[in-house]
Amino acid sequence: MPDNTPFVFMGGTFDPVHNGHLRTALEIQQWLDIPEVCLIPSKMPVHRDEPGCSSEQRLAMVQLAVADEPCLCADAREILSDQPSYSLLTLESLRAELGPRRPLCMVMGMDAYLGLPSWHRWESFLDICHIIVVTRPGYGFPDDSQMRRFSDRHAAPSVETLKQLPAGRVLLHELTPLGISATQIRRLIAQGDSPRYLMPDAVWDYIQTNKLYGF
Numbered sequence: 001m002p003d004n005t006p007f008v009f010m011g012g013t014f015d016p017v018h019n020g021h022l023r024t025a026l027e028i029q030q031w032l033d034i035p036e037v038c039l040i041p042s043k044m045p046v047h048r049d050e051p052g053c054s055s056e057q058r059l060a061m062v063q064l065a066v067a068d069e070p071c072l073c074a075d076a077r078e079i080l081s082d083q084p085s086y087s088l089l090t091l092e093s094l095r096a097e098l099g100p101r102r103p104l105c106m107v108m109g110m111d112a113y114l115g116l117p118s119w120h121r122w123e124s125f126l127d128i129c130h131i132i133v134v135t136r137p138g139y140g141f142p143d144d145s146q147m148r149r150f151s152d153r154h155a156a157p158s159v160e161t162l163k164q165l166p167a168g169r170v171l172l173h174e175l176t177p178l179g180i181s182a183t184q185i186r187r188l189i190a191q192g193d194s195p196r197y198l199m200p201d202a203v204w205d206y207i208q209t210n211k212l213y214g215f
């Protein structure tokens with residue numbers, strides 16, 4: 001029997017990883033009833049300013065954050081790659097590993113989804129994977145937007161579709177709303193305030209030990 005369990009991942013800068021990411025990944029894992037969801041930190045963000053710490057440190061924090069949760073994992077392929085972080089390259093590398101039939105799902109928050117048209121060759125993504133869009137406080141779905149039309153055109157009728165097809169569908173999923181962002185956390189630390197309970201203690205300990213984000 002071929003393994004047709006969907007491979008589900010969430011990319012991001014994770015600068016640093018926080019409970020909004022972790023809770024999202026865990027809720028998706030439970031909703032899809034799959035063994036695990038992977039977090040894939042990007043190496044050189046192509047769409048943003050220089051991050052506040054090194055790629056290796058962001059990866060280390062993601063690894064610490066998932067260490068005690070068997071349903072979450074960290075994947076270092078983008079950080080270890082000698083190519084820039086492009087989602088398309090990551091999708092192609094995952095597809096090559098999984099083979100043509102296994103469902104592949106990329107999870108992204110609504111903010112990231114709305115910005116998708118600025119990503120390199122984003123219209124090819126659905127040839128390789130499904131996209132699961134998760135709600136994020138502060139980011140609505142504009143009624144007549146390009147991305148609304150894109151998701152209507154490719155909508156998965158149900159979650160089962162994501163398990164039956166290898167790629168090609170978009171599904172919106174509502175989560176427990178957690179209005180946490182890495183931007184807010186970096187700001188808190190830089191101004192001398194504690195970000196405790198917004199992220200795992202192990203990540204906060206790592207930030208203090210390594211004096212990241214102006215701590």
Ligand code: ATP
Pocket residue numbers: 010011012013014015020021024107108109110111112113134135136137178179180181182183184
């Ligand atoms: P920054 O403020 O630096 O942009 P961030 O908190 O948005 O950081 P990212 O690493 O940019 O974190 O996001 C990675 C992915 O996680 C994106 O798809 C983003 O939409 C999603 N995400 C981040 N925080 C949340 C949250 N609180 N709820 C739902 N999705 C989230």
Ligand code: MG
Pocket residue numbers: none
């Ligand atoms: Mg972001």
